Amino acid sequence: MGEPILEIHGLSKTYRGGVRALDNVDLAIHRGEIFALLGPNGAGKTTLIGAVCGLVKPTEGTIRAFGEDVRHHWRSARRRIGLVPQELAFDMFARVDHAVEYSRGMFGCPPSKARIEEVLRSLSLWDKRESKIRELSGGMKRRVMIAKALSHDPELLFLDEPTAGVDVELRRDMWKQIDTLRDQGTTIILTTHYIEEAQEMADRVGVIDKGKLLLVDGKDAIMAKLGRTEASISLSAPLGELPATLRAFPLSLVNEGQCLLYRGGDGTGKGKREIAEVLRLLVEQGIGFDGVETRESSLEDIFVDLVENRIEVAA
């Protein structure tokens, strides 16, 4: 993948009052990728974004964007970064097009009717350009936030929970929008607590909880590393113990020997192959079964696993 567009080293943030929202976070983002920061509420996602964008003063650590320290080169860095925060926040009485022009100017770009039109059209806001923001629906207000962030053509775009509280249709819309941006070469970091969203959109995923980045990897790599196939085979007659020929497989007997449980594989199809092999061996040995149910674990299971295991460790 490309050169890192953002490098974070040893980033920590302790808020006044003592909440440690970020705890020694290291992260590198590659140019052109879509990175999903996945974590439950209060994990520190917004704080991480805030630290990069200048809303939060880090307690420790360094942040380099475009190869330069953002603390010293904040002007040049900020020109190239766009932020869509979690909450709707703007002058509700301003007109849509004026609000977007204002953002563009604030980031130091020359006025450009053409660019404003392009942004508004791409977000289906062009027909509403003369409306006051407060007259728009919730979904449209959210799109105005995005339009403002895109008005200065950022190379690196942060989307903080872009689809939280948004209906399904609008969520699909948003995903399409993000895809378009990726095609134009924008690097995108989004936060979400919808695993589906990370799975759908992201090239790489970072799992964050309680301020700690637990895992960062390619989405497919995570699935391969932590993905599991589960199969439960209902036996016609209960078994006392596992037959010797099956001991090599990750199998266990449950339900007083009435059910053979397979839990293994790696998200690459190995699980399915092994289950087929197990079934063949059962038939060969004359062990009858009435049904087989198989299931691939999703990123969601992995996520729950990671976060819950950590809670167990902590407890």
Added chain:
Amino acid sequence: MNVRGAIAIFTNELARFFRTAFGSILSPVLTTALYIVVFGAAIGKRMDPHQCGGASYGAFIVPGLIMLTLLSESTSNASFGIYMPRFTGAIYELLSAPVGVLETLIGFVGAAAMKSLIIAGIIMLTAMLLVDYSVAHPLYAAGYIVLVASAFALFGFILGLWADGFEKLQIVPMLILMPLTFLGGTFYSVKMLAEPWSTIAQFNPIFYLISGLRWTFIGHSDVPIGLSLVCTLGFVALCILVIAFIFRTGWRLRE
């Protein structure tokens, strides 16, 4: 410096003002006209011109009334200008933009000062219809008015950062600025006061501001113009220092 950014903030702030221009202009104009009519006409006839630096009482209170408007308009425009985005959360954009102290000051404080200058101008025109007055030192008057408008826009900006509720935003102009302006000689020469009040009045910073502006209008004042200028410039410098400090530490802006 991000010149375009400063211009964007400045024009956006002015646009916000013109959205409600009718009310913003009408109410100070009406208040001023009432003061002139009520005080000027009712009390003015009984005043001795000697106590008014040789001017008519109406002409004497015009600079006081302009000062009253400048102080309250500059302060409230600037404080609301920065408090509103803090309140709605829209401040995120300013904080994430390539915008520093200078651009913020030019944008927010400049626009707030500009608004109060527009209103002060309209008030001077209104006063012209009601009172016969002239300006002794027009150039000094213009410069002094711009200086005071900027000084209190800076002050308002600090107020807007400090306030954590609408109440505080209104309390300072109402409970501190207004009384000090009234007691600082808007409607009378401090020399008319009996002791100890005339001495106490010397500790009121706004007394020096009013006296300074009055000198530029009627060529006569309670304190030398130099002292008034020093006071005003000192106040501007203090406000700029405070604001620079706020931006350096991120107080009330960055977590």
